[in-house]
Amino acid sequence: MSKEDIIKNVLQVLEIPTLSKTGKSVPNLILLGYRKAGWSAGGASKFTKKHCSNKPSQVKLLTYVLGLVDMKYCAKCDRILELEEFSNNSVKLDAKATYCKSCMKNIQDSNYNRLVDRAIRRFNV
Numbered sequence: 001m002s003k004e005d006i007i008k009n010v011l012q013v014l015e016i017p018t019l020s021k022t023g024k025s026v027p028n029l030i031l032l033g034y035r036k037a038g039w040s041a042g043g044a045s046k047f048t049k050k051h052c053s054n055k056p057s058q059v060k061l062l063t064y065v066l067g068l069v070d071m072k073y074c075a076k077c078d079r080i081l082e083l084e085e086f087s088n089n090s091v092k093l094d095a096k097a098t099y100c101k102s103c104m105k106n107i108q109d110s111n112y113n114r115l116v117d118r119a120i121r122r123f124n125v
């Protein structure tokens with residue numbers, strides 16, 4: 001399922017319209033931001049205030065909407081995943097890691113390999 005389809009389903013569950021009154025795509029607004037989605041700043045802010053009135057201003061619309069259905073976007077693999085695919089991280093606003101578990105593992109593996117390579121080069125082991 002594409003990210004757009006997932007967002008459409010989530011909007012339906014939350015009973016948020018998928019099109020603005022002037023026919024602009026709400027999934028695009030959420031995924032691309034108002035400029036790239038062709039929304040005016042005023043229109044986007046009006047829509048958000050009306051349909052997502054509890055969204056804190058520092059939280060992105062994508063993060064907020066997905067959080068309502070226990071999902072999260074991983075910017076590393078560019079996928080929308082269930083919240084349980086992310087490790088806990090109490091430092092973060094949503095108490096979840098930025099990247100999903102499989103991306104975090106790749107990062108840790110490549111860090112490990114980098115350190116091993118460096119040790120081999122330095123100490124000729």
Ligand SMILES: [Zn+2]
Pocket residue numbers: 074075076077078079099100101102103104
């Ligand atoms: Zn990921």
